[in-house]
Amino acid sequence: MSKKSKKDATTEASVEAAVASQDVVNDTSDSVEVADKKSKKRRWRMSRRGFLVGLGITGVGAALGLKFGVPEGQLALAGMLDDAAAPSNVKGSPVAWFEVGTEGTTLYMPKVEMGQGVHTALKQIAAEELELPWDAIQVVSSPTTRGLADGFGTGGSSTVSSLFTPLRETAATMREMLKTKAAEKLSVDVADLKVEDGVVFAAADSSKKLSYAEIVSGVSEWDVPKKAPALKAQSDFKYVGKPMQRVDFKDKLTGKAMYGYDMRKEGMLYGAVARPESFQATMKSAEVGAAKSQAGVVDVVITEDFAGVVATSRAAAYKGVEVLNVVWDEHSGFSTADAMALCTVEDGSGLTVQREGNAPKALKADSAKVIQAEYRTPMAAHSHLEPQAALAHVQGDKLEAWVSTQAPFVVRDDLAEAMGFKKENVDVTATFLGGGFGRRLSGKVAIEAARLSQATGKPVHVGWNRTEEFKYGYLRPPTHNVLKATLNGSKIEAMEHQVASGDVAFPFFPEFLTKVFGADFGAWRGATNFYDGIENRRTLSQRVKLPFDTGWWRGLGLLANTFAQESFMDELANAAGVDALEFRLEHFAASEDGQRFRGVLTKAAEMADWGGSLPEGHAQGIACSTDVNTKVAQVAEVSIENGKIRVHKISCAMDCGLTINPDGAAAQAQGGIIMSLSSVFLEKVDIADSRIQINNFDSYPLITMRDAPEINVEMVDSGPEPFGVGEPPMGPTAAAVANAVFALTGQRLRELPLKLNA
Amino acid sequence: MNLTINQQDFSVSDEDTTRPLLWVLRDELGLSATKFGCGAGICGSCSVQVDGVTMRSCVTPLVAVEGKSIRTVEGLATENEVGEEVLHPVQEAFIKHQVPQCAWCMSGQMMTALSLIEKNNDPSEEEIVNAMSNNYCRCGCYVRIKTAVKEAATLMQEQEA
Numbered sequence A: 001m002s003k004k005s006k007k008d009a010t011t012e013a014s015v016e017a018a019v020a021s022q023d024v025v026n027d028t029s030d031s032v033e034v035a036d037k038k039s040k041k042r043r044w045r046m047s048r049r050g051f052l053v054g055l056g057i058t059g060v061g062a063a064l065g066l067k068f069g070v071p072e073g074q075l076a077l078a079g080m081l082d083d084a085a086a087p088s089n090v091k092g093s094p095v096a097w098f099e100v101g102t103e104g105t106t107l108y109m110p111k112v113e114m115g116q117g118v119h120t121a122l123k124q125i126a127a128e129e130l131e132l133p134w135d136a137i138q139v140v141s142s143p144t145t146r147g148l149a150d151g152f153g154t155g156g157s158s159t160v161s162s163l164f165t166p167l168r169e170t171a172a173t174m175r176e177m178l179k180t181k182a183a184e185k186l187s188v189d190v191a192d193l194k195v196e197d198g199v200v201f202a203a204a205d206s207s208k209k210l211s212y213a214e215i216v217s218g219v220s221e222w223d224v225p226k227k228a229p230a231l232k233a234q235s236d237f238k239y240v241g242k243p244m245q246r247v248d249f250k251d252k253l254t255g256k257a258m259y260g261y262d263m264r265k266e267g268m269l270y271g272a273v274a275r276p277e278s279f280q281a282t283m284k285s286a287e288v289g290a291a292k293s294q295a296g297v298v299d300v301v302i303t304e305d306f307a308g309v310v311a312t313s314r315a316a317a318y319k320g321v322e323v324l325n326v327v328w329d330e331h332s333g334f335s336t337a338d339a340m341a342l343c344t345v346e347d348g349s350g351l352t353v354q355r356e357g358n359a360p361k362a363l364k365a366d367s368a369k370v371i372q373a374e375y376r377t378p379m380a381a382h383s384h385l386e387p388q389a390a391l392a393h394v395q396g397d398k399l400e401a402w403v404s405t406q407a408p409f410v411v412r413d414d415l416a417e418a419m420g421f422k423k424e425n426v427d428v429t430a431t432f433l434g435g436g437f438g439r440r441l442s443g444k445v446a447i448e449a450a451r452l453s454q455a456t457g458k459p460v461h462v463g464w465n466r467t468e469e470f471k472y473g474y475l476r477p478p479t480h481n482v483l484k485a486t487l488n489g490s491k492i493e494a495m496e497h498q499v500a501s502g503d504v505a506f507p508f509f510p511e512f513l514t515k516v517f518g519a520d521f522g523a524w525r526g527a528t529n530f531y532d533g534i535e536n537r538r539t540l541s542q543r544v545k546l547p548f549d550t551g552w553w554r555g556l557g558l559l560a561n562t563f564a565q566e567s568f569m570d571e572l573a574n575a576a577g578v579d580a581l582e583f584r585l586e587h588f589a590a591s592e593d594g595q596r597f598r599g600v601l602t603k604a605a606e607m608a609d610w611g612g613s614l615p616e617g618h619a620q621g622i623a624c625s626t627d628v629n630t631k632v633a634q635v636a637e638v639s640i641e642n643g644k645i646r647v648h649k650i651s652c653a654m655d656c657g658l659t660i661n662p663d664g665a666a667a668q669a670q671g672g673i674i675m676s677l678s679s680v681f682l683e684k685v686d687i688a689d690s691r692i693q694i695n696n697f698d699s700y701p702l703i704t705m706r707d708a709p710e711i712n713v714e715m716v717d718s719g720p721e722p723f724g725v726g727e728p729p730m731g732p733t734a735a736a737v738a739n740a741v742f743a744l745t746g747q748r749l750r751e752l753p754l755k756l757n758a
Numbered sequence B: 001m002n003l004t005i006n007q008q009d010f011s012v013s014d015e016d017t018t019r020p021l022l023w024v025l026r027d028e029l030g031l032s033a034t035k036f037g038c039g040a041g042i043c044g045s046c047s048v049q050v051d052g053v054t055m056r057s058c059v060t061p062l063v064a065v066e067g068k069s070i071r072t073v074e075g076l077a078t079e080n081e082v083g084e085e086v087l088h089p090v091q092e093a094f095i096k097h098q099v100p101q102c103a104w105c106m107s108g109q110m111m112t113a114l115s116l117i118e119k120n121n122d123p124s125e126e127e128i129v130n131a132m133s134n135n136y137c138r139c140g141c142y143v144r145i146k147t148a149v150k151e152a153a154t155l156m157q158e159q160e161a
Ligand code: FES
Pocket: B035, B036, B037, B038, B039, B040, B041, B042, B043, B044, B045, B046, B047, B056, B057, B058, B059
């Protein structure tokens, strides 16, 4: 995908978001919302056609959409769906909707399941307010023409936290609508009805009852409550806060679940695309050469900037590409050392992204006593195990695509632009994803498949190999962090954090917005100093433009910035001669945030028996972080074995507000810690002569079970609202390990991956 | 060429018999439970059993498996008398301990675990780590995989008894 189309897609998305924030009257031709002023009722009438067609086999049902962050009572209603009245065109773009049919309830979400368990968490929330038995509701990722516009995609650990309240309100509204209708059908006053397990019954006479399926049967007019009904009390929760089993595992473990790489269609072919050696290369010329006469090759597609082969097998497609005559204008000369040199903090040149008190003044006043340290992290690759993959089928001016993507709407828009198709003629279905980690937000692979499908009229699958995945995507950018502080006794007087980083979020935003933001919020994520007991704090973020593509990565800048800040805290604790846990606790104010930090730090310390006796040759380190308002603290226990750092145990305490699924949250924490450890020990991408130097896992190994420590996770619940859990656990691990290594060896390691000095 | 996969016979083209088993399974036969991660024998996503031994199907040429018994994840679960799916103990254990996240690596993990347990139904932690440390899991499920493999061994012991 070109940078340009990324930007356009995002502009579009923000326009949609703006529309979605307004009140909405549904105006699709198949359904009418009638405001009945006299009865003060809002009435939702569905035409017969919409009603029947939309529900397909089940024949009867109701649908109700919800919008992000809607105020109470402004629920958007989406009519029943058929191909002609796609709800993604509904004004107001609700982002999800329920269908209650005679065969059960389905929640359609534009949010994708990439391993984080989001469908399970959303099901817990929906089943809770709808009072449904666990098996009576399913959550489905909706395709873009039937699904509802979601320009943002799935990421940023935001799905559950942003949808928690709107989803509850919608489900509760739905429940009340069903009750109202049941009251009519049963001739019982609605106030005398109760709901349990998907059945509405008269409190006084439980033989008077109707299941949801029976209630919706034959109904074509619904009364919509003006206001969202009261929500359930937390103490009554049956599913929320309980360790519910993941809903997607049985299909995944029996091989039935379909991922982008698995998608197939009758008559499909396979595609492969010619690629240059270096980044920033452009195509000079391309000729078919001997490709067309190769066995299995069906067609060759050459345009100004694209050369690809369609064949009856993947192997034949790749062989065809090998014999194309493509001449590239290659880029040359750029190396890792150049990237590091560019990515270097120039004192004071970054944009101020945090200012509390007056750190520069305080540092200057005490300049002789300034403690300073700098830290680095290298480029890294996402390495999700399923490489980019898409199946596309172009028929005339219509296009269907099944893609392993975190952002089906971005892919749709990219496809529409690249192919010159109308958006509503492009239907993108997000499949299951073999990992995401921020690497599935571009439409590139889908565009490749679509171009090749258009030429042949056949469905074409393009699945990248590992080398393509490593060399032609985007990387985690390199970072350089410089920290300065002064101590007054055992207290930090002032602290300054300067971050230089390649782009993280900016490549996905239009140029004008990057100017508005000034500094890449992805790059400084996790860099602002959260010790609110320190009076003078300043954080600066310096944008580094690099010639190769960098972008989103799980936690964005969190890993690098927390590594720097929390290692530096340890250096300061050491300089002050105070225990690393005590030192941290003393630098939080008597604030709510401070309280939550103390909560997780104390918990992690208790889990790890901080300060207790350890086996000979072991030591501990501690670190904490905050991300999407979730606080995490971790204690690492390490030793040195055969000259190498060995991590034995990580004790992790996490406060994500209200935990929807404690077991799922623990799994996310375990996974995030392992992914961080992989960066701590191994991961590093090198560049030589403008070529990315990793080809496969032999040149870019990942951590395995052998080096996986014992990991204990405990949740510290702190409130009625959930915050994200996918990324926050990535924060403290690197610093906790580095701090433990210092405690053990006296070596302060300030660069990832950590390497002991000989 | 004839292949025996999950005790069923399949006939595939015998043109280029050196082509990797992985793509024959996935693209030619539609058996897509076996996953692709690297194509170089490193990540383990494509692990299958050939005559009871774990092989990396991405680097296994077709000729090497002719006449042998191939087992993939599609062949783990069985059916009971009333036609219901009965999961294999390895699958049971992986669900019980809620092991996967994205699950792309899990077919390879389960097939590798199966070969280990079939040889040694009471593996020590060290034996599990040795057997499982050539399979990547980017989602970082290692802690749970270890527990589930142990549990699967116990379940399989019980089944044998
Ligand atoms: S795909 Fe075969 S080992 Fe990675």
